[in-house]
Amino acid sequence: MQDKYQKYALMEVPRYTSYPTAAQFHDGIGKTQYRSWLAGIGTGKPVSLYFHLPFCMQLCWYCGCNTTIVNEYDRVADYLSLLRHEIEMVTAALPGRLSVSHIHFGGGTPTIVSSPDFIDLMAQVRDVFDVQEDAEIAIEIDPRTVTEAMAKTLARVGINRASLGVQDFSTHIQAKINRVQPFHVVESVVNWLRGAGIKDINFDLMYGLPSQTSHDVRRTIELSLTLKPDRIAVFGYAHVPWFKKHQNMIKEEELPTVLERFSQAVTASDLLKEKGYREIGFDHYARPEDSLAKAIDDNTLRRNFQGYTTDNTEVLIGFGASSIGSTSNGFSQNSPDLGKYRTMVKAGQLPVVRGVALTKDDRLRSAAIEKVMTDMYLDSASLCVDFSFDEGYLDDALDLMAGLEHDGLVIREGRSITVTEEGRRFMRNIAVCLDSYQKDSKGRHSAAV
């Protein structure tokens, strides 16, 4: 990495899976507001559903997700009954029966749910929503928890895309992150899933882990490619121990430097492109025949809470502790605290505790940031006009990109911005110029690269 880029790599910036980001959510949005937002959802267009399962068997030291370690299934079963109650409350608040084109089960470890309970949960979902026949139904999988029988259950209930947490195959790194997961475990799960009929397989890899080198990243990718995943996400480890206390188990002196992190990201990108994968945004790769790669050519690529996606719905309904929902009015988040989630649901209350209502300015900036991060191109004048603003409304934001332009990360022509290939890794730094809330954000986000 050239020296001039180091300052960008060290900046703490949001990942922009939403705008405004979760840092702007506040407790002025609660159950009453959420109920009225649900009532206002149009019944004419399909929606997305997200289910959060916040349980794992063992804690990975790097984990940034909302999860709890459980030893007895009773707690999972109790949570599932709350989830079912929440589904009833939400559907009662909707204006009618909705059609669903995307469902995502995230965690935690959604496959901690037993086969009979998973079948019951999906039956309830299909009972109250019209799940389209070609809906994408995706699940996050910790390969250490899946059996061949579970793979068959997932296929039976209609799951058609599975994202496997792989991270890194090197045993010395796995020991340092408390996640021992040999290659053969991942290989078996991939074979079981494909054998059961789940054809779309994603891998999540990570760089920037303790003691990890570019050699480890290369080796992990080479091994991964032998299993031919359709998509690969390569996430930079977000080290935020002030927010996730267990990350203190990771020795900071063992973390790669910013230069090493950058070279690991570039190693992954170069190798995956050489092997025929299309690069999507700053951290995703897909085989050319995969729908995510096709979305680049069709200009239909989107970005949501799961990262880069083909999901183009305007409404996302979140279920479960910590889940985030989004309607045309704003974002709402359920309580991340399991105790509070439980108390609220038991009391018959929608468990939303925070969120943010969107202003006209938020909608425009959200669209502009999404264009930068998906199309790597922003025609600010026409976007402003589309949102009923003056052509020059975002000029101040574009002016903030002068330094980025000088350093070759963007090219500005009038009111248009093109992200260069060098700029691809710094999209979050480019997006931050369009963010009107980014003051005093230090200590809230992770490093840009």
Ligand SMILES: C[S@@+](CC[C@H](N)C(=O)[O-])C[C@H]1O[C@@H](n2cnc3c(N)ncnc32)[C@H](O)[C@@H]1O
């Ligand atoms: C929500 S986790 C769920 C997947 C599943 N529980 C597993 O670990 O296999 C999805 C992915 O987020 C990534 N991830 C988790 N913590 C992270 C962190 N602190 N920084 C960057 N990526 C992280 C990992 O690649 C992980 O597989």
Ligand code: SF4
């Ligand atoms: S990375 Fe996945 S398996 Fe590990 S603790 Fe986090 S959610 Fe659980």
